[in-house]
Every structure is written in C-alpha cells, then in structure tokens.
Amino acid sequence: VSIMKSLYSQKGFTLIELLVVIAIIGIGTAIAVLSSRGPIEMYRLKGASRQVYSDMQLARLWAIKEGTDCALVYSGNTYSVRFPGTDGIFGTADDVIKKTEDISSDYSRVTLSSTPAQTTFKPDGTSSGGTVKLTSGSETKQVSPNTATGNIRIQ
Numbered sequence: 001v002s003i004m005k006s007l008y009s010q011k012g013f014t015l016i017e018l019l020v021v022i023a024i025i026g027i028g029t030a031i032a033v034l035s036s037r038g039p040i041e042m043y044r045l046k047g048a049s050r051q052v053y054s055d056m057q058l059a060r061l062w063a064i065k066e067g068t069d070c071a072l073v074y075s076g077n078t079y080s081v082r083f084p085g086t087d088g089i090f091g092t093a094d095d096v097i098k099k100t101e102d103i104s105s106d107y108s109r110v111t112l113s114s115t116p117a118q119t120t121f122k123p124d125g126t127s128s129g130g131t132v133k134l135t136s137g138s139e140t141k142q143v144s145p146n147t148a149t150g151n152i153r154i155q
Helices: 002-008 014-064
Strands: 071-076 078-083 096-102 111-115 119-120 129-136 137-143 153-154
Touching: 002 071, 014 071, 014 078, 014 096, 014 119, 014 129, 014 153, 071 111
Parallel strands: none
Antiparallel strands: 071 078, 071 119, 078 096, 111 129, 129 137, 137 153
C-alpha cells in the first residue's frame, strides 16, 4: 500500500497533459501566423507605393535641375528613370538611364501597372500625368502626379 501511495503522490505532468498544451500552443501560433498575412501584404504595398512616389519625385527634381524632360518608363513590374537621348524620344536605345527598379524583387507579391507606359516631368516641374497602380492581393494603391503642378499623390 505504501508503494502505491508513493507512486500516486508524485508531482508532475502526464504525457497527455503535455501533448494537449503543445497542441493548444500550435493552434494559437497557426492562427497568429495566418491572421498576420494581411498586414504584411499591406506593408509591402505601402513600401512599393512609396518607392514609386520617391522615384517620381526624383525624376521631377532631375527634370527641373537639368532643364530637360525626365521620365519614368514602365515595363511590367520594372521601371526606369531616364532622360531622352540625342533623338529626344523616350524608350529608345540612346536614352540615358539614371535608375532602374524592379518592384517584384524588392516587394514580393506586388504587381505594377501603368496608364500610360511612362510618366514624363517637364523642366518647369509639371507632368504628363498618368497613374501607376500597385496591387497586392485584394489591396490597391495608386501613385499619380498632377498634370498642372507636378505634385504627386499616393491614393
């Protein structure tokens, strides 16, 4: 009787109790990871839109500084900030490319589309307009310059 009594009086956890606790922690972790995916997508989208905004500001400032047109030319998820070459036309082989960005390499799952295929800034700071649309999942942001003032907005 004393041997049986000493076996039951020992303190600790059973294997089943430990497995239940581990299962509860696992379920809680899975819920936390799945629910945090939305904010991560939103942060990527905000980062990508700020990148495009920043490069539009850069193109505008370069156009004013250099006294010539400067454009962002879009192709898929990639765009470049460039000056026209000797022919004065953007998108040809003699363009002077100052910077190239690939949105999908820095911001995974974010896609870029533009209407039209380039945004041009004039030496007086004004713009040709257009809209760059950035999408991640169901979320969308738009970056667009005002044609009259050249001011750029993220919507």
